[in-house]
Amino acid sequence: MSLDTPERVKYFGLANMQSCGICRKRKGRSLARKGTDHCPDEIANLYERANIAEARTLPLVRNRKRARERLHRHGLNFEKRCRLMDHAKVSLVQVDPMTPRLFGGLVRYERMHVYFIGYCTYLMDLLVKSIKKECIETVAGVVRQCHQFRDPWTGVTHPRLPNILKMTHLTAERRVRAVFYWAHVLGIDASVVLDPVKVAAQRAVSALQLILIAVRGHRAYTSSELDVIFKGVGQQFFMALEEMSQFHEMQVYDRRLALHRRDPDKHAAPVQFKTTERSVTFVAYVVTST
Numbered sequence: 001m002s003l004d005t006p007e008r009v010k011y012f013g014l015a016n017m018q019s020c021g022i023c024r025k026r027k028g029r030s031l032a033r034k035g036t037d038h039c040p041d042e043i044a045n046l047y048e049r050a051n052i053a054e055a056r057t058l059p060l061v062r063n064r065k066r067a068r069e070r071l072h073r074h075g076l077n078f079e080k081r082c083r084l085m086d087h088a089k090v091s092l093v094q095v096d097p098m099t100p101r102l103f104g105g106l107v108r109y110e111r112m113h114v115y116f117i118g119y120c121t122y123l124m125d126l127l128v129k130s131i132k133k134e135c136i137e138t139v140a141g142v143v144r145q146c147h148q149f150r151d152p153w154t155g156v157t158h159p160r161l162p163n164i165l166k167m168t169h170l171t172a173e174r175r176v177r178a179v180f181y182w183a184h185v186l187g188i189d190a191s192v193v194l195d196p197v198k199v200a201a202q203r204a205v206s207a208l209q210l211i212l213i214a215v216r217g218h219r220a221y222t223s224s225e226l227d228v229i230f231k232g233v234g235q236q237f238f239m240a241l242e243e244m245s246q247f248h249e250m251q252v253y254d255r256r257l258a259l260h261r262r263d264p265d266k267h268a269a270p271v272q273f274k275t276t277e278r279s280v281t282f283v284a285y286v287v288t289s290t
Contacts, residue, residue: 001106004113010108013082019075021107038102046071050078111215112172120175123204126244127182128165130201135192139165142185164269179208198241208235
């Protein structure tokens with residue numbers, strides 16, 4: 001089902017925006033660790049126990065409470081149960097290598113919202129922050145000098161992007177194109193980027209380029225090759241993003257700390273960035289069309 005994240009949370013009854021309908025939401029687990037898939041029968045049993053209407057005895061109350069807590073740990077909201085399996089169970093097609101799947105496997109993440117919009121936005125937000133102020137005009141000049149990209153099958157040229165430092169005018173397709181512009185902007189030495197994140201920026205752009213090429217559907221990849229791309233290359237992509245994010249967070253922390261030391265009454269003491277207590281483990285194996 002082609003849903004963005006807010007719609008997916010509402011439709012499938014997920015606990016919050018960080019929850020995943022494919023795998024469990026585990027406390028304290030790394031983003032790079034593969035999660036355990038949801039078991040449909042187990043989730044159905046937990047929903048039934050969590051919504052007992054009349055729990056008059058203490059054992060029933062405890063059983064209902066444990067079921068609700070367990071559903072929350074798995075990333076599901078017991079008060080907003082998805083009724084898909086009640087009304088469309090017969091019409092869902094089961095795929096043997098992937099069964100059983102929660103919600104019949106419809107809670108997949110399609111490529112436009114995840115890769116073309118999400119991944120590209122994550123990267124370009126950090127790249128814009130990492131550009132040296134004196135190199136802003138240099139970046140604009142490189143963009144103007146870039147040749148027009150062509151469709152490999154039809155030979156039709158894609159429209160130029162006038163600017164890649166502002167994303168207000170960028171559609172999903174233009175965001176993908178902007179990532180390949182960034183490869184020309186960075187070049188070999190990435191001189192336009194702040195020194196501490198040069199290598200991380202190059203790693204992130206090259207990794208995302210490979211991911212985007214794989215999900216476009218114009219090249220054939222084997223299952224083992226896709227595993228390398230989504231697991232290995234995808235992990236390197238997010239590790240590079242984390243390195244860039246940490247650098248910028250520490251810069252903000254240092255500025256606020258200097259202000260606090262200068263005037264403690266006016267500026268509160270800053271708090272270092274801390275990852276969320278519960279993290280999402282997400283690896284997309286199936287790419288659906290938009």
